[in-house]
Amino acid sequence: MKDSHINVFYSEEDGGYIADIPDLAYCSAFGETPEEAVKEVQIAKKTWLEVAKEQGKPIPNPTYRPTIYQV
Numbered sequence: 790m791k792d793s794h795i796n797v798f799y800s801e802e803d804g805g806y807i808a809d810i811p812d813l814a815y816c817s818a819f820g821e822t823p824e825e826a827v828k829e830v831q832i833a834k835k836t837w838l839e840v841a842k843e844q845g846k847p848i849p850n851p852t853y854r855p856t857i858y859q860v
Contacts (some may be wrong), residue, residue: 797823811853818858
């Protein structure tokens, strides 16, 4: 599997950073810093993929591409 896009954003409600992988449903993680959130979502991604394989569920190819605005 090629690398998937990771979104990272600050959550006022949670008081920290959330990292999620849009191509993998419900694959997200929390961290006190952006770096920690990315590290944690990489662990979540590995687990997500292992469980999907064990259960015979399809693993989507990365398709999400963020919009990039240029001024």
